[in-house]
Amino acid sequence: MARRAAGGRAASRAAARREREAASSLPRALGLTLASGVLWGVAHLWAGRRVTGALLMALFTALVSVVVVTVTVFRGSLETIAVQPEWLTRITVGLLVVGLVWAAVVIRSYAIVRPGGLTAVTRTVGGAAVGVLCVLVALPLAYAAHLGQVTNDTLSDIFQAGTGGREIDKDDPWDGQRRVNVLLLGGDSGPNRVGVRTDSMTLASMDTETGDTVLLSLPRNLEGFPMPPGPARDRFPYGFTGDGPQSPGLLNEVYEYAENHPDVVPGVPKERRGPELLKGTIGGIVGLRVDHYILVDMRGFADIIDAVGGVRMTVPEDIIYGKLNEGRVKAGTRTLTGKEALWFGRSRTNSDDYTRMGRQKCLLRAVARQADPARVLTRFDQLAAAARRAVSTDIPADLLPAFVKLSGEMRDGSKISSLQFVPPLISVGSPDFPLIRSLTSRAIASSEGRVAAAPTSPRPSTRPSTPSTGAPSTPEPQAKPVSLDDSCPS
Template identity: 35%
Template sequence: MRGDRQVQRARRAQGARRARLQKRRQQRNQRYGRFIGLTALGSLIPGTGLIAAGKRRLGTTVLVILVALMILGLAVVVLIPPTELASYGGDRQMMLIVGTALAAGAVAWLLIALGTHRSLEPDGLPTGKRLAGALVVIVSASVVVAPMAVGSRYAFTQRELVGNISSSGASNTTPEVDTSDPWADKPRLNVLFLGGDAGEGRSGLRPDTQILASIDTHTGATTMISLPRNLQNFPFPEGTPLAAAYPNGFSGGGDAGEWMLNAVYANVPRDHPEVFEGVGDPGADATKWAVEGALGIDVDYFIMVDLAGFEAVVDALGGITVNVPRDIPWGNKSLPDGTCTEANGYIQQGDNQHLDGFQALWFARSRCGSDDYERMERQRCVMNAIVAKVDPATLLSQYQSLASAAGDIITSDVPADLFPALIELMVKVRTQPLESLTLDNEFFGSMGTTSADPDYDALHARVQEILTAPDDAATPDPGETGTPGDTTEATGQNADDAASDGSGAAIEHASDDADAEAEQPAEEPTEGATDEPAADEPVDAGSVC
């Protein structure tokens, strides 16, 4: 009997010990779960975990600072217009401040999360649970810290990009502007886009692509004027050193190819180095003066794109989409007799064709079977497609590769402190349709001249008329636009005929390119094709591309 009582007491004591151990285990689990939860919360919302750990004053201070910064950020987004916010991307000083602030914020956030973890961690935790707690800190904090770190990197990259592509030297042609209000006395901003390739087989750099973008600084409405590279006999603006050096316009003896618009970049600085002493890009300065003389309008800035690296930009964008008017050959060369070597392949004709960087470059530059004017049309197609592709989502996802590619291939004489205003203006440009004007055979024919010997007074008057026309008058009726007619392979006979009629459309110089060619005038539209708009009126490039 006595033994039974002892057994019962032992069993009750053992049960009590198991109950106490179970209770302690549950309390430890509850404490650990609370620790994990508060650690995650403190990593996501700095200050809350410190308050829970008993460090109320420190935690409250951190939380108040966080709320104040969030209110400040919200006020900036709400009160500052989006275009002005976008313009900060061109302010190198602002990008330095933003990049530094984001980097410092990310470090501070991570340190507070680690401090919260240490303050909340119960004593005596086994190694596995301590590591699990640290993992919670890393995962929770990274939700905020990683975007801040990426933002900091983007800010520093943007600052470097602006520095790389902005003016790197003196210039004879850039205007003096008040950067606080640069467009106050400038109703139109004229920017010359040059596309050149100084690669193997070329005699110096010759920008075969020259497109002037004339931008209404109030609305952002833009007219793109494509100049043929074989334009000749243009005057230089009065009062410039080159007007005195070439009193009869840019002309001379010898090979006619050395007196075309695309020859100015290399030849004028070579022949008149004294004019360009200390200038960062003498060829661009000379070309700006040449375009001013040809069109009769001021050219404010240039932007040069090295076409050899152009495909990297298109690839960074994920490719572009264009309408391909005919099968475009790639991998071949045009020969001096007007024939072409065999193509490696073709970019297939069709609407909404997706092109990668390699294909886009050939689509823009391919010469075989076309003349300069069709090629100019294709180049505008590519430019419009790039503008259409540069949306915020693409910029965010591909920014690093885009910035790297752009920094390597783009140069300009735009001052660094003008980039904020220029970016703000570009936001307006994206909301407007791009109109285009091609100075082709039909354009000059409508004035009774040719690109080899234009009437520059008439050209100046016509360009002024177009640029100052009301927006609704400058835009052609969509029903009047058509597609360019097909072109055929150039032949030596066609080239000779074109040269003999003085049009200048077929003039080409072998040193201009390893694949120099004799070109033919644009063919008449094929039978049944829709009527094209008047040659001297802007064309909505979207209707062509």
């Protein structure tokens, strides 16, 4: 009996010793598992599984090498890849697969180095630690896959599927065009308004080789402009006069007129009527073909600015806004919120349309130059939701990579100049359209480093003539495009 009792006590001591040894080995096992999470195969090599360990290390090294080479050597291609649905789908699936494989490697590594004889408590601690490690390695990849899916959905919602009716050559996506002209519209819709009034209309003419851009701004209250050939010109042979006797016939009414009168743009879907008629109208005014448009709802614009973390601007003087002048964008250089940026570009209190147009160009410049990928990533869901609500366009999805490359050239320091067709250069009540077209041609020639013929159309006088007194004459209105770097406060 005594001998059996002694044997039992010895077995108990041996079991306790094994438990202590197992517990002391747990940190080593977790360390090896962590090392395998950083470099696949470490735990397998330690456990003597050399072939498997070497294969895992080789696979991991290959994956890391691909990522490094892609980010360093092919960095310029990443932005264009990020707007192609087929690539986004492949990347999303690939990220999910790598995340699952990585988690499986961590779990298997722990399984082969885990000591035996663990108590329930130490097994729980070890399992929890491995679970946390799996989350740490897989969560970033899962989030990246989520961003890819959100991007894909957003692009599908905003941009037209396909090529827009023509075959797009990857080597020459612009089909030999030296310039691409995109109409940028700010639509001022709201619950107290019927339809959309385009109070901001700027034609961006971009050099497809250099990214140098000329912004041609047209005032919302331009009158007497010709309509494009076809049903619209048949209805308004002597220039647009608006919808009825109460309408002043301004340029910002064209979009809504097309929405309400589908017969002037036959065969065009409802959501494209306004843009198509306005593209043709503005193209005729400046003498250029308008290739595409982008419409941003002004209220949604504020959400977009907030989503990217604001925009840094210099406000020369306080800008007042609101029905009772209760709002104020204070003077100074700082980061504006979405609401402040909206009113910076929208308010006409104590100023006029033309001052507002100048501020809008500076705001566009700041947004284009300050796009920060890091800030965009941290607010990506919010930005995508805001873009879906606020942006519409006819740019085909297959042309997006070319536009992304072009925008990258603009960010990298291409020249952006602006020409505004406003008084005293152009009379909005009685515009000189040959002069507008001539000035447009000169502005583009200047941007391309060419010389164009001087305008031959006389400028309309803005004051009565007076006898010469020998005093210096008043300088002529500025007719050359002005660099936004010079005209915008910094």
